[in-house]
Amino acid sequence: MSEPNLTATAALIALDAAEAPRTLPNFSLNRAPFEIRALKSGFLTALTWIAALLASVPLFSVIYMLVIEGGSRLDWEALTALPPSAFEQGGGFGNAIVGTLVMVGLATVISVPIGIFAAIYLAILDPDSRLAHSVRFLSKALTGFPSILAGVFVYAVLVVIMKTYSALAGGVALAVLMLPTVVLAAEQAMMMVPKKMKDAAFGMGCTRAQVIWKVVLPTGAPGILTGVMLAIAGAAGNSAPLLFTALFSGYYLTSLTEPTASLAILIFNFSGMPYDNQIELAWAASLVLVLVVLVFNILARIIGRQKH
Amino acid sequence: MASHHFDNVDRSGSVSGPPSAGDYAFDRGFRGIAWLSAAFILALVVYIVIEIGGKALPAFSEYGLGFLTSTTWNVQTGQFGILPEIWGTLYSSLLALILGGVFGVVIAIFLTQDFLHGHLAAIFRAIIELLAAIPSVVYGLWGLYVLIPLLRPVANWLHEHLGGVPLFGTSLGGPGLGPAALVLAIMILPTVASISVDALHQVPYKVKEAAYGMGTTRWEAILKVMLPTAGSGILAALVLGFGRALGETMALAMLIGNSNQISLSLFSPANTLAALLASSFPEAGPVEVRALMYAALVLLAITLIVNAIGLAVMKFATRKFEAER
Numbered sequence: 001m002s003e004p005n006l007t008a009t010a011a012l013i014a015l016d017a018a019e020a021p022r023t024l025p026n027f028s029l030n031r032a033p034f035e036i037r038a039l040k041s042g043f044l045t046a047l048t049w050i051a052a053l054l055a056s057v058p059l060f061s062v063i064y065m066l067v068i069e070g071g072s073r074l075d076w077e078a079l080t081a082l083p084p085s086a087f088e089q090g091g092g093f094g095n096a097i098v099g100t101l102v103m104v105g106l107a108t109v110i111s112v113p114i115g116i117f118a119a120i121y122l123a124i125l126d127p128d129s130r131l132a133h134s135v136r137f138l139s140k141a142l143t144g145f146p147s148i149l150a151g152v153f154v155y156a157v158l159v160v161i162m163k164t165y166s167a168l169a170g171g172v173a174l175a176v177l178m179l180p181t182v183v184l185a186a187e188q189a190m191m192m193v194p195k196k197m198k199d200a201a202f203g204m205g206c207t208r209a210q211v212i213w214k215v216v217l218p219t220g221a222p223g224i225l226t227g228v229m230l231a232i233a234g235a236a237g238n239s240a241p242l243l244f245t246a247l248f249s250g251y252y253l254t255s256l257t258e259p260t261a262s263l264a265i266l267i268f269n270f271s272g273m274p275y276d277n278q279i280e281l282a283w284a285a286s287l288v289l290v291l292v293v294l295v296f297n298i299l300a301r302i303i304g305r306q307k308h
Numbered sequence: 309m310a311s312h313h314f315d316n317v318d319r320s321g322s323v324s325g326p327p328s329a330g331d332y333a334f335d336r337g338f339r340g341i342a343w344l345s346a347a348f349i350l351a352l353v354v355y356i357v358i359e360i361g362g363k364a365l366p367a368f369s370e371y372g373l374g375f376l377t378s379t380t381w382n383v384q385t386g387q388f389g390i391l392p393e394i395w396g397t398l399y400s401s402l403l404a405l406i407l408g409g410v411f412g413v414v415i416a417i418f419l420t421q422d423f424l425h426g427h428l429a430a431i432f433r434a435i436i437e438l439l440a441a442i443p444s445v446v447y448g449l450w451g452l453y454v455l456i457p458l459l460r461p462v463a464n465w466l467h468e469h470l471g472g473v474p475l476f477g478t479s480l481g482g483p484g485l486g487p488a489a490l491v492l493a494i495m496i497l498p499t500v501a502s503i504s505v506d507a508l509h510q511v512p513y514k515v516k517e518a519a520y521g522m523g524t525t526r527w528e529a530i531l532k533v534m535l536p537t538a539g540s541g542i543l544a545a546l547v548l549g550f551g552r553a554l555g556e557t558m559a560l561a562m563l564i565g566n567s568n569q570i571s572l573s574l575f576s577p578a579n580t581l582a583a584l585l586a587s588s589f590p591e592a593g594p595v596e597v598r599a600l601m602y603a604a605l606v607l608l609a610i611t612l613i614v615n616a617i618g619l620a621v622m623k624f625a626t627r628k629f630e631a632e633r
Contacts, residue, residue, distance in 0.1 A: 146555025
């Protein structure tokens with residue numbers, strides 16, 4: 001609203017006030033920056049700015065440490081060599097990179113098809129059935145599920161029966177954690193597909209499977225992929241369930257049914273050791289791990305943005 | 309009549325025509341797989357609960373409810389109790405919730421109430437989301453080598469000068485509850501912030517305009533109109549953040565000191581259920597594994613209850629606005 005307009009309104013109100021028998025409180029439309037209310041508001045605004053800046057300090061501190069401590073040690077040897085033993089110098093975490101990639105890949109292969117099909121059921125086939133409601137609720141509950149319990153579960157189901165820690169068990173544990181993220185993101189993406197498009201396809205005589213396969217999935221693909229990328233990023237950084245499903249190994253992976261190294265467990269093991277060499281490697285491994293997680297996060301953002 | 313028309317359709321061309329028998333079979337199979345996948349998730353959750361519950365049963369019948377109130381964890385004598393872990397889990401999560409909750413809600417306000425221009429707000433939101441993307445072990449490492457050395461002089465000064473206050477009753481030797489809770493607060497901040505942002509976005513725009521139209525200052529509008537209106541959504545954010553804190557494992561296992569004691573002091577080492585599982589499980593014998601399964605069941609029960617409450621509050625909050633529209 002422009003200023004003359006404001007004064008006009010004020011004048012009208014003043015005219016009204018003059019005519020009315022009782023007088024309105026004497027107010028003006030000028031700003032009163034030193035009134036208590038305004039000062040209070042300004043003070044809280046300043047506090048908010050300080051809080052917001054404080055909250056970003058940890059992120060920058062973590063990134064700074066990763067680049068300085070991890071970057072100084074990150075070389076070809078670190079990326080390819082095997083982990084050093086206690087007093088050994090040098091070494092690296094090549095087997096842990098391979099182990100992480102294999103287990104996250106395994107988890108993706110298991111969780112993505114199941115997650116997307118379940119989301120198809122939830123979003124399109126029968127959104128209001130009792131099964132859909134309970135699966136939706138359980139998926140949301142599973143996102144808050146402590147990751148270590150996925151490890152306990154897979155230990156009880158797979159490790160005890162196979163009698164060995166394995167990459168397979170680690171992959172399954174990560175899949176349990178990825179599943180709810182994939183389901184909820186894919187459901188959301190498919191619900192966003194305009195009803196018009198589905199109706200048009202049905203109108204042409206498509207079966208439900210054809211509508212989903214040829215219209216809903218391609219249209220919802222960016223959203224679904226964003227969810228998958230975020231789930232992968234989460235799984236790559238997650239270590240608690242690997243503690244007693246994949247355990248750790250000092251060697252490169254040769255089969256899926258043997259204990260397997262992962263970056264997260266390597267960081268966990270090395271961080272508590274009293275040797276500088278191991279601690280430096282833990283920082284370098286952290287840098288690699290954060291980069292892997294960031295790549296998937298950024299991919300998710302790029303794919304997600306194309307939607308608009 | 310209609311079927312008669314379809315009978316005359318030439319099916320040799322692939323461009324048009326009613327669905328063939330193959331199409332129908334594909335449709336049936338496709339829907340079957342979708343139903344199976346959905347049912348699989350239901351079955352998986354039931355199986356997880358049954359499996360952990362079943363493995364915990366022997367320990368439950370052996371130690372009974374005394375397991376929850378006993379404070380010793382001794383593998384040699386076969387005495388197991390998790391009261392210190394339950395205490396540590398709740399205490400550290402509560403501290404994290406107070407700190408992370410306040411910061412999370414403030415940041416949600418900062419992001420939604422026109423403090424920043426759209427572009428800057430998007431950048432800041434990305435920074436907060438990146439906080440959530442950093443893996444737990446990396447926070448643990450950062451806590452060990454950055455946060456604890458930074459906190460130690462402060463903590464020991466507080467202990468020397470205010471040692472009478474139970475919160476500062478001990479000095480900070482190395483790992484302890486304080487640094488663990490601080491890292492936990494950083495980790496739940498993005499959860500609280502993002503759910504609160506959604507809650508604040510759900511408040512109809514006209515509500516805010518009405519408040520400003522009455523001549524409120526920005527903070528009067530926020531404190532007296534926006535926060536109460538988004539209240540249940542923000543409550544849900546806090547409860548879900550609390551749930552996340554309860555189950556957080558790796559950073560805590562690295563920072564809390566894994567010590568079986570109950571203390572109010574912020575600087576004494578403590579333990580949590582998740583950290584107990586992480587540190588004891590890999591090397592546990594069969595007897596200890598049974599006790600750990602019981603501890604896992606307790607953790608599962610606590611987090612399921614907290615998350616269910618959080619989701620219920622969130623559903624209530626969303627429904628409130630749907631009804632208004």
